[in-house]
Amino acid sequence: MFLDKEYLFTPGPTPIPDRVKIAMNQPMIGHRGAAFPVLLEDVATRLQPVFGADNPVLIISGSGTGALETAAVNVIDPGDDVVVIVGGAFGDRFAKICEAHGANVHKLEVEWGTACQPEQLEDFIKSLDANVKAVFATYCETSTSIIHPIKQLGEVTKRLTDGLFIVDGVSCIGGVPADMAGWNIDILVSGSQKALMLPPGLAFVAVSDHAKEAIQKTKNTRFYFDLNRYFDNYDQKKSTPFTPAISLIYGAQEVCNMIDEEGWENVIKRHELLKTMTREGVKALGIPLLTNDKEASPTVTAVMPKDDQANAIRKIMKDKYHISLAGGQQKLSGKIFRIGHMGYCNPYDVLTVLAALEMTIKEMENKDVLGLATKRAQEVWAEHV
Amino acid sequence: MFLDKEYLFTPGPTPIPDRVKIAMNQPMIGHRGAAFPVLLEDVATRLQPVFGADNPVLIISGSGTGALETAAVNVIDPGDDVVVIVGGAFGDRFAKICEAHGANVHKLEVEWGTACQPEQLEDFIKSLDANVKAVFATYCETSTSIIHPIKQLGEVTKRLTDGLFIVDGVSCIGGVPADMAGWNIDILVSGSQKALMLPPGLAFVAVSDHAKEAIQKTKNTRFYFDLNRYFDNYDQKKSTPFTPAISLIYGAQEVCNMIDEEGWENVIKRHELLKTMTREGVKALGIPLLTNDKEASPTVTAVMPKDDQANAIRKIMKDKYHISLAGGQQKLSGKIFRIGHMGYCNPYDVLTVLAALEMTIKEMENKDVLGLATKRAQEVWAEHV
Numbered sequence: 001m002f003l004d005k006e007y008l009f010t011p012g013p014t015p016i017p018d019r020v021k022i023a024m025n026q027p028m029i030g031h032r033g034a035a036f037p038v039l040l041e042d043v044a045t046r047l048q049p050v051f052g053a054d055n056p057v058l059i060i061s062g063s064g065t066g067a068l069e070t071a072a073v074n075v076i077d078p079g080d081d082v083v084v085i086v087g088g089a090f091g092d093r094f095a096k097i098c099e100a101h102g103a104n105v106h107k108l109e110v111e112w113g114t115a116c117q118p119e120q121l122e123d124f125i126k127s128l129d130a131n132v133k134a135v136f137a138t139y140c141e142t143s144t145s146i147i148h149p150i151k152q153l154g155e156v157t158k159r160l161t162d163g164l165f166i167v168d169g170v171s172c173i174g175g176v177p178a179d180m181a182g183w184n185i186d187i188l189v190s191g192s193q194k195a196l197m198l199p200p201g202l203a204f205v206a207v208s209d210h211a212k213e214a215i216q217k218t219k220n221t222r223f224y225f226d227l228n229r230y231f232d233n234y235d236q237k238k239s240t241p242f243t244p245a246i247s248l249i250y251g252a253q254e255v256c257n258m259i260d261e262e263g264w265e266n267v268i269k270r271h272e273l274l275k276t277m278t279r280e281g282v283k284a285l286g287i288p289l290l291t292n293d294k295e296a297s298p299t300v301t302a303v304m305p306k307d308d309q310a311n312a313i314r315k316i317m318k319d320k321y322h323i324s325l326a327g328g329q330q331k332l333s334g335k336i337f338r339i340g341h342m343g344y345c346n347p348y349d350v351l352t353v354l355a356a357l358e359m360t361i362k363e364m365e366n367k368d369v370l371g372l373a374t375k376r377a378q379e380v381w382a383e384h385v
Numbered sequence: 386m387f388l389d390k391e392y393l394f395t396p397g398p399t400p401i402p403d404r405v406k407i408a409m410n411q412p413m414i415g416h417r418g419a420a421f422p423v424l425l426e427d428v429a430t431r432l433q434p435v436f437g438a439d440n441p442v443l444i445i446s447g448s449g450t451g452a453l454e455t456a457a458v459n460v461i462d463p464g465d466d467v468v469v470i471v472g473g474a475f476g477d478r479f480a481k482i483c484e485a486h487g488a489n490v491h492k493l494e495v496e497w498g499t500a501c502q503p504e505q506l507e508d509f510i511k512s513l514d515a516n517v518k519a520v521f522a523t524y525c526e527t528s529t530s531i532i533h534p535i536k537q538l539g540e541v542t543k544r545l546t547d548g549l550f551i552v553d554g555v556s557c558i559g560g561v562p563a564d565m566a567g568w569n570i571d572i573l574v575s576g577s578q579k580a581l582m583l584p585p586g587l588a589f590v591a592v593s594d595h596a597k598e599a600i601q602k603t604k605n606t607r608f609y610f611d612l613n614r615y616f617d618n619y620d621q622k623k624s625t626p627f628t629p630a631i632s633l634i635y636g637a638q639e640v641c642n643m644i645d646e647e648g649w650e651n652v653i654k655r656h657e658l659l660k661t662m663t664r665e666g667v668k669a670l671g672i673p674l675l676t677n678d679k680e681a682s683p684t685v686t687a688v689m690p691k692d693d694q695a696n697a698i699r700k701i702m703k704d705k706y707h708i709s710l711a712g713g714q715q716k717l718s719g720k721i722f723r724i725g726h727m728g729y730c731n732p733y734d735v736l737t738v739l740a741a742l743e744m745t746i747k748e749m750e751n752k753d754v755l756g757l758a759t760k761r762a763q764e765v766w767a768e769h770v
Contacts, residue, residue, distance in 0.1 A: 001731055344388060355736050359766070
């Protein structure tokens with residue numbers, strides 16, 4: 001009875017708008033011809049407000065992890081002391097990447113499902129007998145649906161160290177505010193397949209002037225991810241050193257059109273609304289959330305049902321109601337499920353996932369919960385229309 | 386906050402599945418080459434169970450009205466006595482078409498919003514001093530969302546006349562059962578843009594052997610709509626006499642794939658479910674429906690709010706909630722709005738339109754109706770999953 005409709009609520013990849021699909025199907029062009037530089041410059045500059053960046057955003061063909069590695073390998077040399085805030089699977093990945101490139105990694109372990117407090121970072125840095133070359137933070141920790149207080153963490157970094165502040169924005173940039181200069185961010189990276197409504201395949205890297213200088217001095221081994229090559233190519237000919245994923249960049253241009261049409265401030269407000277609708281809806285069903293409201297992400301919500309029922313719920317949601325949710329990762333495996341509500345997502349989409357969740361809970365617990373979550377979410381929505 | 390998502394709930398055109406759009410974008414082919422006959426025969430024969438037809442379904446480039454005219458002009462000659470059942474705007478259109486082609490039209494007027502009872506047709510035919518050449522009926526009267534009892538009306542026609550029984554199935558074929566032989570239907574026509582999940586542009590005409598003979602004898606003036614030309618071309622070379630809408634026929638092939646995958650019986654059950662969810666949901670809001678449950682269409686529901694609020698509701702639904710509904714036609718203009726729930730429509734879609742209706746009614750009447758319709762519709766759904 002669902003036809004071929006499948007409902008993708010994972011925190012990336014996310015659904016793609018028809019108009020973006022159409023844009024991606026424009027005739028292929030050569031990236032050394034006259035048309036590509038016009039396209040690349042258009043996208044690189046129009047993404048600046050989304051990244052809160054003073055410089056055009058560099059675009060690399062690769063995944064979000066490629067973006068993380070790019071950020072790391074361009075600023076650390078073997079033996080450098082770096083701090084990595086680890087409050088989930090993606091903070092952990094940042095640490096592993098830094099280790100792979102020979103850094104002396106100081107992990108600031110934060111309880112999964114909570115945000116790193118500025119005081120925690122302050123105490124941690126003070127406790128180190130080290131010249132911190134960089135602090136690596138995760139803006140939205142996808143695995144726990146936490147938003148870390150980037151502005152405050154950046155302030156601590158700059159006050160206590162001479163190092164760079166490097167931020168993973170993969171699972172939130174495009175749905176949340178960012179201000180690289182105001183928040184002391186030196187490198188902010190993201191991927192295409194989350195709030196930016198594109199298929200996977202583009203890694204975005206926004207770099208401050210200060211970081212650009214540091215990158216020039218970094219001697220670490222790299223070729224494909226060497227940002228100096230990207231700067232040179234962009235500055236000299238508005239191109240990329242290696243073959244760009246042209247159709248995805250066409251798609252990114254259409255995403256810029258959509259963001260302009262909606263208005264960037266409205267995009268941020270929409271994600272805040274989707275977050276609140278989702279959280280209030282789940283609460284109305286009596287199901288616990290992993291995080292508190294204040295630290296919760298506008299792009300993804302982690303739900304922690306009692307008795308480790310997360311995967312059982314997820315299975316029924318998928319098999320019977322054709323809704324794809326994400327599970328927990330690493331130490332949260334089997335403990336939570338995660339609802340993505342970013343990018344090409346509007347209030348009706350949240351009502352859809354909540355309606356299916358009601359149907360699932362009713363079936364599992366034989367409880368009359370139909371309408372509870374959706375009604376509450378509609379009440380939240382009604383305050384905003 | 387809606388992005389570019391617009392929700393089409395008119396009773397045609399209806400939303401198009403992605404896979405049908407993709408199928409329609411296959412490379413263009415010449416219709417006098419070797420590939421087209423293979424495509425046409427595939428679609429013409431696979432549509433047979435959908436039309437309950439013993440013969441391949443003829444495909445004409447044109448709209449639903451083109452299909453109606455084709456049915457009429459091929460069976461009536463000027464001066465012929467015909468009966469047309471008129472219980473809404475499309476029965477009325479059938480009558481106007483018959484008049485335009487010189488028939489002596491006897492209109493059986495039925496109260497709008499009710500179905501023609503077999504006894505009404507029986508009494509009407511008996512009251513005529515005429516040799517009835519054909520009886521024209523509407524299976525789903527789109528303008529009132531009524532299903533006329535085609536089987537019973539066909540029985541009356543065959544028992545009391547030597548004429549043909551001609552049925553307009555434009556707004557329901559593809560979502561409801563049909564049995565031309567069992568129901569004594571001689572010609573059953575439909576269009577592409579309703580339950581068949583295609584864009585407008587194809588007129589479908591299913592013809593019984595008995596009607597085929599009658600068509601050969603009809604002398605009425607016609608060229609493009611002359612079914613003899615379509616029979617000849619199909620029989621001799623599996624082609625069409627005039628240029629076919631090739632991309633739409635590719636789309637129709639993919640629709641046949643989708644119907645096969647879902648199973649034709651399941652398609653019918655899905656439409657019954659969508660009807661009941663819609664009707665029960667609207668009732669839970671205390672808003673009257675135009676028709677009774679028994680005579681209501683599985684493809685479209687006419688809602689008749691008190692105090693002629695139909696267009697006010699429709700305006701808020703469109704302007705504020707991005708949901709397109711249809712209004713009333715002719716004598717029902719301003720009295721009703723209509724929700725299409727056919728074709729590429731599943732239970733989540735019905736929940737979406739009902740959620741928006743709740744938001745609209747809450748706003749217009751300042752009443753706490755959130756969740757009432759959706760919860761009731763979910764209850765109906767839960768009985769079927």
